[in-house]
Amino acid sequence: MDKTKPWFEEIVLPALLRHARSTYGAAMRRALAEAGYDDIPKNGLYVIGGLAMDGGGIPLGQLIEELRISKQAAGQLVDTLVARDYLERAADPEDRRKLTISLTERGRDAAATQAEAREKIDAELVTRVGQENINSARRTLAALVDMGFERERQNDKTLGPQTLA
Amino acid sequence: MDKTKPWFEEIVLPALLRHARSTYGAAMRRALAEAGYDDIPKNGLYVIGGLAMDGGGIPLGQLIEELRISKQAAGQLVDTLVARDYLERAADPEDRRKLTISLTERGRDAAATQAEAREKIDAELVTRVGQENINSARRTLAALVDMGFERERQNDKTLGPQTLA
């Protein structure tokens, strides 16, 4: 009766993923809130964080791809992020249909705060399980992501946005 | 310029987690929809899947713990799941405050379908990265989850439900 394996070998992977992600989410949100950035919508973290890495201005379409939400949802998300002064839009001179988005001053600062919080978790994680395990985890997760992409193509986009996540 | 590492070593962990989870979510949803179970709310997957493992009837409070949502949200979730005939409520004879929930016939069938889809992904994952990497991933994710729990206690529940996830 005591012969139980460690809990994390019993639990189902999706649930494990869910809770693991929430650790990051909670830490980043707390750090942001403490720095006064307490009005960022859910997916805003991904937008801000992503833009901080990409550096430049990306078109809405790219957000749609990365977040896998409808373009209307993406537009709305950007709207509120613009209204709250994290993002700004600019016309793309190459193609006037496109409106690229980029971080404002405030947005960059929020991104930095967020990155710091994330890196703190990352660092703590290294001390807990070691870089080797983390690398393995990344490989494993990447394989999962790939499988998702493949299926999506296979099924020729018959997969609604909200079906995901 | 071509000296780039594999993409999954560049990407930030929360995003990787997000997409990895969506692979499971999409596969399970597709399988369920094909079997006629296309009316399951988002968190319903966790409720149904979780109940299928626990077997028995659990009280609402346990759902709240596991999903980390407000009790009202949990109640509402159960409401719709009951309305759609996946779940049923029963009074707990021990403590008449408690209403335990358990799977209906339909619910069990949905759970089976879902589990099958999940296991298919699991199996494919083994062939892709091997059991060793998966074990490492589990250890790593578990460490993350633990960190989340610890922080939560540290901060004495000052952490709203929606802050998570």
Next chain:
DNA sequence: AATATACAGTCAACGTTATTGACTATCAAA
């Protein structure tokens, strides 16, 4: 026993986020 406190869950109102459907504007190609 009597009262106070804690716990399990519901009801109602509201806010946020995502969805669908219809539309405008721009570009690309025949």
Next chain:
DNA sequence: TTTGATAGTCAATAACGTTGACTGTATATT
């Protein structure tokens, strides 16, 4: 220069989660 595809917006609605106030049941203290 019409045709078709692409980028994004507007408006209405649906799904989900939150807060606050409430009922009923159990538990502990006097």
